[in-house]
Amino acid sequence: MRAFTQHQGIVAPMDRSNVDTDMIIPKQFLKSIKRTGFGPNLFDELRYLNEGQPDQDCSKRPINPDFVLNQERYKNASVLLARRNFGCGSSREHAPWALDDFGFRVIIAPSFADIFYNNCFKNGLLPIVLEEVIVDRLFQESEANVGYQLTVDLTAQTVITPSGESFSFEVDDFRRHCLLNGLDDIGVTLEDADAIRTYEDARRKTAPWLFNAGN
Amino acid sequence: MAGKTLYDKLWDDHLVKQRDDGSALIYIDRQLLHEVTSPQAFEGLRLAKRKPWRIDANVATPDHNVPTTDRASGIDGIVDPVSRTQVETLDNNCDEFGILEFKIKDQRQGIVHVIGPEQGVTLPGMSVVCGDSHTSTHGAFGCLAHGIGTSEVEHVLATQCLVQKKMKNMLVKVNGKLGKGVTGKDVVLAIIGKIGTAGGTGYAIEFGGDAIQSLSMEGRMTICNMAIEGGARVGMVGVDDTTIEYVKGRPFSPKGETWYKAVEYWRTLHSDSDAVFDKVVELDGSAIKPQVSWGTSPEMVTGVDGSVPDPVKENDPIKREGIERALKYMGLQPNQKITDIKLDRVFIGSCTNSRIEDLREAAAVVKGRKVASSLKQAMVVPGSGLVKVQAEQEGLDKIFIEAGLEWRDPGCSMCLAMNADKLGQGEHCASTSNRNFEGRQGFGGRTHLVSPAMAAAAAIKGHFVDVRELMN
Numbered sequence: 001m002r003a004f005t006q007h008q009g010i011v012a013p014m015d016r017s018n019v020d021t022d023m024i025i026p027k028q029f030l031k032s033i034k035r036t037g038f039g040p041n042l043f044d045e046l047r048y049l050n051e052g053q054p055d056q057d058c059s060k061r062p063i064n065p066d067f068v069l070n071q072e073r074y075k076n077a078s079v080l081l082a083r084r085n086f087g088c089g090s091s092r093e094h095a096p097w098a099l100d101d102f103g104f105r106v107i108i109a110p111s112f113a114d115i116f117y118n119n120c121f122k123n124g125l126l127p128i129v130l131e132e133v134i135v136d137r138l139f140q141e142s143e144a145n146v147g148y149q150l151t152v153d154l155t156a157q158t159v160i161t162p163s164g165e166s167f168s169f170e171v172d173d174f175r176r177h178c179l180l181n182g183l184d185d186i187g188v189t190l191e192d193a194d195a196i197r198t199y200e201d202a203r204r205k206t207a208p209w210l211f212n213a214g215n
Numbered sequence: 216m217a218g219k220t221l222y223d224k225l226w227d228d229h230l231v232k233q234r235d236d237g238s239a240l241i242y243i244d245r246q247l248l249h250e251v252t253s254p255q256a257f258e259g260l261r262l263a264k265r266k267p268w269r270i271d272a273n274v275a276t277p278d279h280n281v282p283t284t285d286r287a288s289g290i291d292g293i294v295d296p297v298s299r300t301q302v303e304t305l306d307n308n309c310d311e312f313g314i315l316e317f318k319i320k321d322q323r324q325g326i327v328h329v330i331g332p333e334q335g336v337t338l339p340g341m342s343v344v345c346g347d348s349h350t351s352t353h354g355a356f357g358c359l360a361h362g363i364g365t366s367e368v369e370h371v372l373a374t375q376c377l378v379q380k381k382m383k384n385m386l387v388k389v390n391g392k393l394g395k396g397v398t399g400k401d402v403v404l405a406i407i408g409k410i411g412t413a414g415g416t417g418y419a420i421e422f423g424g425d426a427i428q429s430l431s432m433e434g435r436m437t438i439c440n441m442a443i444e445g446g447a448r449v450g451m452v453g454v455d456d457t458t459i460e461y462v463k464g465r466p467f468s469p470k471g472e473t474w475y476k477a478v479e480y481w482r483t484l485h486s487d488s489d490a491v492f493d494k495v496v497e498l499d500g501s502a503i504k505p506q507v508s509w510g511t512s513p514e515m516v517t518g519v520d521g522s523v524p525d526p527v528k529e530n531d532p533i534k535r536e537g538i539e540r541a542l543k544y545m546g547l548q549p550n551q552k553i554t555d556i557k558l559d560r561v562f563i564g565s566c567t568n569s570r571i572e573d574l575r576e577a578a579a580v581v582k583g584r585k586v587a588s589s590l591k592q593a594m595v596v597p598g599s600g601l602v603k604v605q606a607e608q609e610g611l612d613k614i615f616i617e618a619g620l621e622w623r624d625p626g627c628s629m630c631l632a633m634n635a636d637k638l639g640q641g642e643h644c645a646s647t648s649n650r651n652f653e654g655r656q657g658f659g660g661r662t663h664l665v666s667p668a669m670a671a672a673a674a675i676k677g678h679f680v681d682v683r684e685l686m687n
């Protein structure tokens with residue numbers, strides 16, 4: 001996995017609460033058996049005016065000029081600013097894959113849905129929870145200033161504004177450790193293979209039916 | 216010391232290792248696999264040259280992409296080549312690793328969350344995961360069950376474990392007796408309407424109280440299924456006689472001596488009477504009416520006798536904006552009566568409501584009646600091949616067909632419209648599924664979530680109607 005230590009980038013404000021994963025990447029694109037190539041279809045139904053199909057050349061589709069990511073100033077955004085309960089709905093990891101493929105590295109919101117939040121970390125994407133009042137302010141500042149950038153430092157657990165103001169955020173130690181070092185967490189778990197076997201052996205004795213499917 | 220909640224017990228029984236940083240390794244007894252969220256996991260396993268830890272813990276079936284007609288042609292019946300590749304990829308992966316799969320032509324094929332319990336592949340007290348958020352369904356059996364992403368599917372394949380942090384405990388208690396025509400679906404929609412779509416975030420929800428206890432396993436599964444729509448990854452109901460009766464004699468249930476040993480353990484799977492929850496929410500079950508969702512989020516729901524809200528009356532600016540946006544998308548007016556919403560299609564199916572009891576409830580309403588001529592389509596999609604067979608043995612198929620509903624083959628179908636079954640732009644659908652997000656059932660489609668009985672009643676009238684009026 002790609003490591004994440006520090007990132008500075010343009011902020012795109014997406015002023016909408018309860019953004020669900022169907023919205024982030026609609027189902028017709030889930031038919032792919034790859035992890036890449038979802039970027040052009042990120043927020044497909046909001047971004048384009050017609051219905052998208054897999055394997056289509058999106059550069060020729062009519063775009064929705066009102067949608068935030070279609071505005072010139074946000075084209076190279078890598079920090080997504082969002083509202084409450086971002087990423088609710090389906091567990092599709094295609095949602096973080098699409099955000100990543102578009103170029104996002106950080107998502108800031110007052111709250112995230114659990115599964116989506118977890119899926120982000122598995123893909124080197126950092127979801128940051130900040131208080132609603134702070135998020136409100138970041139919305140105002142990023143909308144008022146073209147080219148507005150934020151700096152995110154995972155080591156120090158801070159978000160720093162262009163004026164130098166700094167907000168700290170929480171993140172689990174284990175997730176932070178994996179992200180900072182770009183660790184493959186399967187590898188980390190397998191270091192405990194003995195503990196897993198010990199558990200299995202004990203469980204096999206107390207609950208044998210869990211190991212004898214169809215006995 | 217205070218007693219333990221059901222979730223505490225399940226957590227403790229699956230704890231492999233508690234790490235110093237607060238994370239824990241949790242053992243997974245059962246992983247269910249389907250074609251959409253597994254290909255990249257198998258690919259990752261191969262790339263890292265890893266092997267599945269325990270083959271027999273996995274069970275697979277294709278469900279999201281399968282067509283609901285012409286099942287006899289098997290994979291060749293999937294017209295869309297991309298969908299076909301995905302189903303073939305699942306078959307190949309399961310064949311390669313020796314994983315049990317109910318393939319497209321197998322009578323046991325169906326929606327993962329329907330076939331797990333049906334086969335006894337889901338047993339009380341198990342930890343169950345699947346790359347699908349509605350895995351919470353299996354919590355109805357007193358399981359620790361939740362959806363995971365594809366990276367975690369790979370993690371479970373490779374290690375039989377997940378890295379987890381313990382969630383908080385929430386009890387949703389539904390007291391009293393449910394009224395006539397009020398089902399598990401109405402209960403869970405009412406709960407989501409009350410706690411909101413983020414109300415359960417960070418919590419494992421246990422559903423309890425008389426109204427829940429009186430429900431069949433089908434009803435409990437419907438409720439746990441939609442825990443995720445209330446923001447909770449885990450929804451659970453404690454084990455009781457109803458649970459054990461359901462599990463008995465299923466193909467993968469324990470037999471003989473082991474059965475008694477299992478039952479003895481399962482009987483302990485409920486919250487202790489002195490267990491402490493971080494949060495308790497109570498509802499009066501007798502006050503719940505048949506529910507209909509009017510907006511683009513499952514919390515945007517009201518009783519069938521209610522009206523579409525007026526955004527002007529909402530004080531929270533973010534919520535107000537959400538209501539305005541939803542009304543625009545849904546093509547509804549503020550204060551419009553729910554019963555005035557006209558429908559284009561009706562869909563009875565999905566992992567929320569496609570079990571035999573759901574089909575019986577719908578059939579009881581349409582029996583001897585005809586679908587409104589204003590409807591473009593009304594379809595019934597059983598949750599599994601075995602549900603279909605049973606329904607046909609009971610003659611439900613004939614009741615549906617005579618009333619003018621289509622009788623289809625099992626799969627996810629119009630719940631998310633990954634196959635050919637979908638809504639056209641602007642069409643309103645009474646749907647027994649679980650999500651009414653924009654575009655969920657087709658580009659520009661408008662979904663209203665209801666119970667099977669309410670969907671059946673809507674099919675007869677062509678607009679929403681209180682099913683209780685048709686029940687006398």
Ligand code: SF4
Nearest residue numbers: 349565566627630631
């Ligand atoms: S029926 Fe719908 S919600 Fe259930 S697994 Fe299939 S697509 Fe997901």
